[in-house]
Amino acid sequence: MRISLFITCYNDTLFPATGKAVVSLLERLGHTVEFPLEQTCCGQMHFNTGYRREAYPLAKRFLSIFQDAEVVCIPSSSCVAMIRDCYPALACENNDEKMAQEVDSLLPRIFEFTELLTDHLKLEDVGAYFPHRVTYHASCHGLRSLHLGDKPLRLLKNVREISLIELQDADRCCGFGGTFAVKNAEVSAAMLDDKVRALLDTRAEVCTACDNSCLMHIQGMLHRQHATVRAMHIAEILAAGTDR
Amino acid sequence: MTLVTLDPRKAKPFPKAAAELLRDTQLRKNVAHATDVIQRKRAAVVAEKEDWQALRSAGAEIRKEALRHLDTYLEQFEQQFIQAGGHVHWAEDAVEAQRIVLGILREAQATEIIKIKSMTTAEIELNQSLESNGIRIYETDLAELILQLGAEQPSHIIAPALHKNRQQVRELFSREMHLPDLTDEPAALTEAARLYLREKFLKVKAAVCGANFLIAETGSICIVESEGNGRMCLTLPDTLIAIAGIEKVIPHFSDLEVLLQTLPRSATGERMNPYNSVWTGVTPGDGPQNLHVVLLDNGRSHVLADEISRQTLQCIRCAACLNTCPVFRQTGGHAYGSVYSGPIGAILTPQLYRLEHALSLPYASSLCGACYEVCPVKINIPEVLVYLRSRVVDRNRGKLASVFNQERIGMKMMARIFLSPQRFEAAQRMARVLEKPLVGKDGWIHWLPGLGGQWTVARDLEAFPAQTFREWWQSRPKAKGGRQ
Numbered sequence: 001m002r003i004s005l006f007i008t009c010y011n012d013t014l015f016p017a018t019g020k021a022v023v024s025l026l027e028r029l030g031h032t033v034e035f036p037l038e039q040t041c042c043g044q045m046h047f048n049t050g051y052r053r054e055a056y057p058l059a060k061r062f063l064s065i066f067q068d069a070e071v072v073c074i075p076s077s078s079c080v081a082m083i084r085d086c087y088p089a090l091a092c093e094n095n096d097e098k099m100a101q102e103v104d105s106l107l108p109r110i111f112e113f114t115e116l117l118t119d120h121l122k123l124e125d126v127g128a129y130f131p132h133r134v135t136y137h138a139s140c141h142g143l144r145s146l147h148l149g150d151k152p153l154r155l156l157k158n159v160r161e162i163s164l165i166e167l168q169d170a171d172r173c174c175g176f177g178g179t180f181a182v183k184n185a186e187v188s189a190a191m192l193d194d195k196v197r198a199l200l201d202t203r204a205e206v207c208t209a210c211d212n213s214c215l216m217h218i219q220g221m222l223h224r225q226h227a228t229v230r231a232m233h234i235a236e237i238l239a240a241g242t243d244r
Numbered sequence: 245m246t247l248v249t250l251d252p253r254k255a256k257p258f259p260k261a262a263a264e265l266l267r268d269t270q271l272r273k274n275v276a277h278a279t280d281v282i283q284r285k286r287a288a289v290v291a292e293k294e295d296w297q298a299l300r301s302a303g304a305e306i307r308k309e310a311l312r313h314l315d316t317y318l319e320q321f322e323q324q325f326i327q328a329g330g331h332v333h334w335a336e337d338a339v340e341a342q343r344i345v346l347g348i349l350r351e352a353q354a355t356e357i358i359k360i361k362s363m364t365t366a367e368i369e370l371n372q373s374l375e376s377n378g379i380r381i382y383e384t385d386l387a388e389l390i391l392q393l394g395a396e397q398p399s400h401i402i403a404p405a406l407h408k409n410r411q412q413v414r415e416l417f418s419r420e421m422h423l424p425d426l427t428d429e430p431a432a433l434t435e436a437a438r439l440y441l442r443e444k445f446l447k448v449k450a451a452v453c454g455a456n457f458l459i460a461e462t463g464s465i466c467i468v469e470s471e472g473n474g475r476m477c478l479t480l481p482d483t484l485i486a487i488a489g490i491e492k493v494i495p496h497f498s499d500l501e502v503l504l505q506t507l508p509r510s511a512t513g514e515r516m517n518p519y520n521s522v523w524t525g526v527t528p529g530d531g532p533q534n535l536h537v538v539l540l541d542n543g544r545s546h547v548l549a550d551e552i553s554r555q556t557l558q559c560i561r562c563a564a565c566l567n568t569c570p571v572f573r574q575t576g577g578h579a580y581g582s583v584y585s586g587p588i589g590a591i592l593t594p595q596l597y598r599l600e601h602a603l604s605l606p607y608a609s610s611l612c613g614a615c616y617e618v619c620p621v622k623i624n625i626p627e628v629l630v631y632l633r634s635r636v637v638d639r640n641r642g643k644l645a646s647v648f649n650q651e652r653i654g655m656k657m658m659a660r661i662f663l664s665p666q667r668f669e670a671a672q673r674m675a676r677v678l679e680k681p682l683v684g685k686d687g688w689i690h691w692l693p694g695l696g697g698q699w700t701v702a703r704d705l706e707a708f709p710a711q712t713f714r715e716w717w718q719s720r721p722k723a724k725g726g727r728q
Contacts, residue, residue: 007713009662013672014706016713023717035717041662046655048611050633054659061663089627144613173570177610179651182698184608186263189702190272190574191610220703223688 001031003116004069006062008076009041015212021239022075022113025126028239033073036065044082049179052090059083059090063102071120072106075113075235077142077210078178083110085145112142113235114210118151125158129241135167135204136234137195137218139211143171152210152234159237167207168198176217189221196221199229208234248578250366250397252593255581257604262579271407275399275576278406279567285513286564286618293509302502304622307558310460310494311548317460317493318539324463328525330535338368341540345370345452345485346377348536352483354379354450360467360474361385362454363401363561364487364540366583367596370452382444384473386437393420399577399585401563402511407576441473451477451532455488456560457503458537461496464524465537468507468517475519484532490539491548491557503560506620510562543596553628556591558621563588565615565625571608580605587615591628599635606632650695669714676708683707 003026007019023033043058062083066072074080084107091100117123136156142148156164175181175191182188195218199207205228209215212233219231249255256264265271290296310317322332335341349357357374359381365371371381383392387405391398394416398404405413414428417436426436453474457466465486467474478484494503500522508514526535548554566572566586577585582593582602590605606629609615615625640646661671682689689705691697699705711719 009668012713013675014708016709016711016716019713020716035714037714037718038665040665040668041658043662046659048630048633049651049655050606050630050635050637051655051659052634053638054655058659058662085627086630140610140612140614144617173610173612173614175570175610177612180607180610181703182695183651184259184262184571185698185701186259186266187571187574187608188610190266191570192702216705217703220699220705223704223706224690224702 001121002034002070003031004034004036004066004072006039006042006066006072006074006079007035008074008079010216011076011212014216015233018075018212018233018235021233021235022073025128025235025239026073029121029123029126034069038065042079042082044079044086045178047082047086047090052093055086056090056094059087060096060099063087063099063106066106066110067102069106069109071116072110073113073116074110075210075233076212077112077139077146077148078213080110080112080115081141081145083107112146112148112210114142114148114152114155115146117155117238124154126155126238127241128158128162128238129160130237131161132206133163133165133202133204134206134208134237135165135199135202136170137167137174137199137207137209137214138171139209139214140173142210148210155238156208156234160241162237165202165204167202167204169194174214174217176214178213181217188217192217192221196225196227200227204229206237207231208237210234248397248581250578250581250583251369252582252597252602255602258579258581258608259604261581262575262608265575265579270409271576272574274407274409276573277409278403279573282403282513282567286510286567287513289509289513289515292515293505299502299506300620300622303506303560303620304558306494306499306502307560307621308555311491311554311557313495314490314493314548317495318490320460321458321463321493322539324460325525325537326463328463330463330525330537333536333538335538335540335542337542338540341368341487341538341542342370342373344538345487346374346379348483348485348534349374349379349450352450352534354483356380356382356448357450357452358382358384358444358448358477358481359388359451360453360469360477361388361404362452362487363398363583364454364489365452366398368487368540368542370487382441382448384441384444384477385469386434386471386473389437389441390416393417397578398583400566401561401584401586401588403563407578445473445476445480449481450483450485451481452485452487453477455486455492455537456507457500458488458493459497459500459522460493462524464497464522466500466504466520466522468504468521469519470512470514470517472519475521478521478523479531481532483534483536485536485538487538487540490541490544491559507560507562510564510618510620543598546598547592547595550595552631553591553595555623556588556595556628558623559588559592560621561588562620564618564620568614568618569609570612570614571610580608587625587629588623591625591632594632594636599632599639603636606630606636654695669712672708672712676710679708 043055047055174195175188215231390405400406410428418426572586594602
């Protein structure tokens, strides 16, 4: 299958390891990965902070870049949620008939990374090997917008030698929320504090999720507290050991 | 504690108020404990209903239908209410509503009233207004009584004293009711309140209540409650005044079939409220003979006029969104500077004030979506939050102050960068250079200037990796299928 990768702006800049893992796994599974270099950002940060006018051209750019893709893989649940939930609204409020059609046509071909594996490629065992204690944080957008449910966990359960530990209140927000983390820094930090406590209670070596934004937030406090737990995108775990 | 103001015109911005409340560890513990308990109860009784999602959809449709033809249903309600022997008053704002209530009480020669818990009366500051006109008020809901005796403000829509624990209540009752030997056993506390209130129920001749629903078809008012104090207030006094927002109307009596299933389950985690009162007009020799309803607008018409955010008015005030909200869990309700707190307060309050006040509230959410998931009438709160943010941003466009606003400059700049991959790549390279003086020996940033400093109050940030993903991609050998 020809899979177009939308890496997302912050993964591109801050978490290239996630993108490399996605590419490595998908190629390992026998697919061709394409990375259109014109891609930048889906517009989520602007839209969610109230800058809809600025988000609109970014959304249109995204649509035109990926219009001909066979499938689009996005290793970030919140960006997928932006495209699925907010692009139709942007087309509607700008009376953009053309955009509305493009959204309609592209949406069925857009997949969050774990969705692509479980729903489209019908895989739950990707042959990964990861001999570590891991706990899973359910990122809000994956959970409540994409309804990922236990799809990521099903993938993780099939990883060789992994030890999965349940995170208390795994479905409670870590407090990131994009610009919320800086506009309401104290509340955000208090929420994060609860998350990190629950995380440390698991004695896990690795905290994973489908969204590096939550993981960047969590890792940021773990590092501040000199904790040695690593935050790691699920793609990096699923890609691990496949080269054996 | 008593210094909080719930007047959105004077309240501190949410981040500031929240930061202060976060230091109150007792309050945070009380709020987390209470909301955990309610959520567990809710989850259990919701899980029993196989048709829960269908009930949510039905509830949403009932409320949407009421709002779609609000004028028709309100007039129908008015007509039926009058026909049944009641009096209907229309109040455009808080001041008019206060004046109407005072007028009715003066005419009835009432100098004191008993009250059922009502957020609408809190919204219009009825108590303060009546007290300044010499009317004595007795709150009869246990939580409201706690607040009244402690001169405190409500922090939750259905459990207004949720921020207090029983030790604190014991202390208050002991002091105010002169009961030195009172224990903090729930039974002892409620018994103290019962004895204190019973006397008021029997002697006070006028009552004020809110309304859970106004039924257009029959002109009936519906109130649900847990303690029986409401039933007393609705049956014992001669004069009864109900104050309700105009959005509280529902078309048909049979709509209660859905709403009286979803409301108690969402609100208190009960299958049914202990007391469900639905009454219609005046019955000679039975119950209040002097019956009034005040229909309050107070900004609601403006909310109704907006296609995207009018869903806010679907709210049936169950507070499930407060209980599940991870932000509310940390701060409690007072941080919102409004009687309506939590996610629903964050969208309702600024709209009631026509986006002239409470503009920090739409940002008081991480957009986690838990509120939408539990809402029994499917209000898409995150959608409205984000929409209101855009209205806040848009109203500042073109204003001089916005030219120097860090956030706005940053957003504008980022938008420009994202419009071109060349600019994006240049920005990635430049960021790696600019961050250098900030990166510590461990490869992490511990301090950032400006807005970024809000990140580093509690979190470190890893330095940019040496290579971006796109740089790596372009460096891949062609054989691996990398380059296109």
